[in-house]
Amino acid sequence: MSALQAQLKADLTRAMRAGERPTMSVLRTALAAIANAEAQAVPHTPASQMNSTPIAGATAGLGSTDIPRRTLTDDEMREVIGAERSERLMVADTLHEAGRGADAQRLRDEASVLERYL
Structure with a gap:
């Protein structure tokens, strides 16, 4: 785990203990986005090259479809x-133009939380 990811998790824990729901939400979303970026595409294997199983196109064996995740750098x-x-x-900006100032401000507040990590 990188230093940035550890800091995000530590700040999430602190926000949870303090009951800061908006901060918790944005940090969870950021951590989820990082986890999604670490995921790799599953290579496609033609059905003709797969094991013979009762379900067409299925692979057999525990962990047979697992692939390792990428490790992102702090810059990534x-x-x-x-x-x-x-x-x-x-x-x-779109919400502000639509007259939904409170929702726009909430998103700007979330953006300011994320700005701390850039």
Whole structure:
């Protein structure tokens, strides 16, 4: 686990203990986005090359479809967090134009939490 990921998890724990629901939500979302970025595409294996199993196209054996996750660098994690922040700011602008100022402010607050990690 990288230093940035450890900091996110530590801050999430602190926010949970303090009952800071908006901070908890945005940190969980950031950690989930990082986990999604670490996932790798599952290689496609034609059915003709798979084991003979009762279900067409299935593979047999415990862990037969598991693949290792990528390990992101801190810079790559910052890119993911930056994208999350940018998305929130873009949606906040749209909501503000639509007259939903409270929702726009909530997203701007979430973006400011994410900005601490960039």
